[in-house]
Each structure stands twice: as C-alpha cells, then as structure tokens.
Amino acid sequence: MTLHRRSPCPIACTLDLLGDRWTLLIVRDMMFLGKQRFEEFLESPEGISTNILASRLKFLEEMGLVEKQPYSNHPRRMNYQLTEPGKSLRPVLKAIAVWGLKQIPETRIPDDEI
Amino acid sequence: MTLHRRSPCPIACTLDLLGDRWTLLIVRDMMFLGKQRFEEFLESPEGISTNILASRLKFLEEMGLVEKQPYSNHPRRMNYQLTEPGKSLRPVLKAIAVWGLKQIPETRIPDDEI
DNA sequence: GAGATAACTTGTAAAATGCAAGTTATTGGT
DNA sequence: ACCAATAACTTGCATTTTACAAGTTATCTC
Numbered sequence: 001m002t003l004h005r006r007s008p009c010p011i012a013c014t015l016d017l018l019g020d021r022w023t024l025l026i027v028r029d030m031m032f033l034g035k036q037r038f039e040e041f042l043e044s045p046e047g048i049s050t051n052i053l054a055s056r057l058k059f060l061e062e063m064g065l066v067e068k069q070p071y072s073n074h075p076r077r078m079n080y081q082l083t084e085p086g087k088s089l090r091p092v093l094k095a096i097a098v099w100g101l102k103q104i105p106e107t108r109i110p111d112d113e114i
Numbered sequence: 115m116t117l118h119r120r121s122p123c124p125i126a127c128t129l130d131l132l133g134d135r136w137t138l139l140i141v142r143d144m145m146f147l148g149k150q151r152f153e154e155f156l157e158s159p160e161g162i163s164t165n166i167l168a169s170r171l172k173f174l175e176e177m178g179l180v181e182k183q184p185y186s187n188h189p190r191r192m193n194y195q196l197t198e199p200g201k202s203l204r205p206v207l208k209a210i211a212v213w214g215l216k217q218i219p220e221t222r223i224p225d226d227e228i
Numbered sequence: 229g230a231g232a233t234a235a236c237t238t239g240t241a242a243a244a245t246g247c248a249a250g251t252t253a254t255t256g257g258t
Numbered sequence: 259a260c261c262a263a264t265a266a267c268t269t270g271c272a273t274t275t276t277a278c279a280a281g282t283t284a285t286c287t288c
Contacts (some may be wrong), residue, residue, distance in 0.1 A: 001135075002276090006160040010214025010221040011142050011207060017218070020275095021115075021133040028125050029249060046120040049277060062230050076284070077234065084131025085217050093125060093208040103199050105133070107124040115244090134244095152266050163246055170269060190253070192263065 017063060022048055023056050024096070027065070027082070027089055030040065031111060036079040038102075045110075060086070115173065131177060132203075136197070137161055137170050138210070141196070141203055147226060150193040159224075174200070 001020050006012050018024055029035040029044055041053055048056075057080060060066035065086035070080045100107050115134050119128050132138055143149040143158055155167055162170075171194060174180035179200035185193045214221050 005220075007224075008220060008222050009142075009159070009224060010196045010211045012139055012160050013218045013221045014126060014210045014214040015135050015138060017143070019133065021129050024133070025126060028123075039233085044121075045123070046126050048235065049279090051143075051238085052276070063218040065227065078236095088217065089213060090208075092209045092213050095206045097124045099203060099206050100128040103202065104124065104127045105168060106119075106122060107127045108122050110121075113287090120234070136245095153264085161246095163248090164246090164268085172273065192267095 022046075022059065024058065024089075024093065026053070026056055027086065028093055030066070030080065030082050031087070031090060031093060036081060038080075039079065065089070070111055136160075136166055136206065137174065138203075140167070140170055140174065141200065142207055144180070144196050145201070145204060150195060152192065152194075152222065174190060179203070 001023070005016055025044065025046055025048070026041055029041055035041055035044075038053065038057070041048065042050065043100050057066065057068070061068050061080075063085075064083055067083055068078055069081070071077055077096075078079055093110075097109070101109070115137070116130055120207055124185070139160055139162070143155055147158075149155055149158075150169065151157055152171070153154070155162065156164065156201075171180065175182050175194075177182065177199075178197055181195050181197055184193055185191055211223070215223070
C-alpha cells in the first residue's frame with residue numbers, strides 16, 4: 001500500500017505493494033470471478049467498504065496492475081480490468097489458495113469461483 | 115492478523131492470518147535466512163520495531179506456524195522455529211518472490227538469502 | 229419529475245502502527 | 259562484589275489506517 005521500499009528484497013517489495021487484507025481480494029474477484037465494476041466488488045462476502053475499495057482500486061491503477069476505463073459514456077460507467085502484470089499474480093493467488101485450503105479448517109472455494 | 119474469518123474463501127482466510135506488511139517477512143527470515151532469535155529478526159533491513167515483532171511472533175505461535183522454545187535456561191534464551199504448517203508456506207513465499215523479481219524494478223535477492 | 233442506480237467522497241470513532249524509552253534477568257569482565 | 263552489556267521483551271504515546279455510516283453527482287427509467 002505504499003510506494004516506499006523498505007528494502008530491495010522482492011518479498012518485502014511485494015508486501016509493500018500488496019501486503020494488506022484487501023488488495024489481493026480485489027485481484028481475486030477480477031481474476032477468478034470476472035468482476036469488473038465498483039458495485040460488483042462491494043458484493044463480495046468479505047464486505048469491503050466503499051472508501052477502502054476506491055483507494056485500493058486507485059492504487060492498483062497507479063501501480064499498473066489494473067486499468068480503469070469507461071465502458072459507457074451515457075451514462076458514465078467504469079470498468080476495471082487486470083493488466084498483464086496484474087494477471088501475472090495468478091501463481092501467487094494460487095499458492096495462497098492452496099495453502100489456505102490445506103492449513104485452515106473449513107475453508108472452501110466458493111461455487112462461483114470454480 | 116485476526117482470527118475472525120470474513121468468509122470461507124481460502125484466499126480471504128489466509129489474508130486474515132497473514133495479510134499485513136510484516137508477518138511474512140518474519141517467516142522469510144526463518145525460512146531462507148535461518149533466523150531464530152528475537153534480536154536476529156530486528157537486524158533485517160526493513161527495520162521492524164520491537165512491539166510489532168513481539169506481537170507477530172505471538173500470533174504466529176498461536177496459529178501454530180511457529181514454535182517458541184527456550185534453548186538455554188541460564189541465561190534464559192528463546193528461539194523460534196517454523197512448524198510443518200509454517201514450512202508449508204514456502205511455495206507462497208516463492209511465488210511472491212518470483213512475482214516481485216519480475217514485476218518490480220530494482221529488486222534482488224540479498225546475497226545471504228541464496 | 230420522482231425514485232433508482234453507479235461510482236464515488238466525506239466525516240469520524242476505533243484500531244493498528246511506528247518510534248523511543250523503560251524493564252527484567254543474567255552474564256562476563258575487573 | 260560491582261558494573262556495563264546483552265537478550266527479550268513491555269509500555270507510552272503520537273500518527274496513520276481502518277471501519278462504518280452518510281452524503282454527493284450524474285444519469286436513467288417510469
């Protein structure tokens with residue numbers, strides 16, 4: 001969540017950008033659930049609030065992991081899509097999901113995420 | 115950083131436990147640098163502060179990812195070691211490191227981490 | 229023209245973080 | 259025996275971030 005790098009370590013740098021409880025959930029929603037609109041992200045069961053969602057989407061855009069485009073001008077509607085760097089987070093999310101499924105009881109892939 | 119689960123999704127649950135800027139750096143230090151003692155973790159270049167380190171170590175222990183043992187009783191010295199569930203985070207850290215190296219400029223694996 | 233929807237922004241209390249300083253127990257040196 | 263040093267923390271407090279609710283702006287549908 002900050003552009004300041006604490007060290008040159010790639011793990012530390014990645015955590016500087018993505019190390020919080022919300023950012024990767026937005027990426028998950030885009031990558032596995034095909035979500036693209038502000039209101040769609042709000043529907044996820046974790047219940048992100050609007051101000052956090054707006055700030056994370058802005059930051060993801062600034063990082064170049066997400067592209068924001070108007071997909072309709074009348075009315076003005078926005079959509080958010082993963083860029084190639086954003087899509088390349090798939091192995092990270094995959095590894096996290098595999099770990100969670102194995103190590104945390106009662107976790108499961110939601111039906112719509114398959 | 116909280117035991118409360120926002121949803122049954124394994125990605126969300128993993129982020130509930132590990133989704134912050136410090137926890138996985140401690141795991142990195144144990145896994146790749148062989149660090150085991152409180153003062154060793156403090157030496158890492160990211161500069162974690164003592165209160166945060168103590169709270170994260172406690173939480174990692176409560177989660178069963180780390181075991182704390184006295185390795186000497188006179189004087190009393192503690193060491194921290196990864197449990198099997200903790201060690202199973204290796205693919206997650208690997209994927210994060212690969213992503214960071216590829217996508218974030220000027221990142222590199224520190225010499226002592228090879 | 230009235231209510232609904234999308235995409236946000238603003239305000240504020242509560243929680244987490246960062247930084248410095250202090251604590252306790254033990255040890256090694258003179 | 260005393261004194262500085264070290265390990266492993268804890269405490270206090272200012273700053274930052276988060277969570278929750280409410281409000282805003284533009285357009286659309288009936």
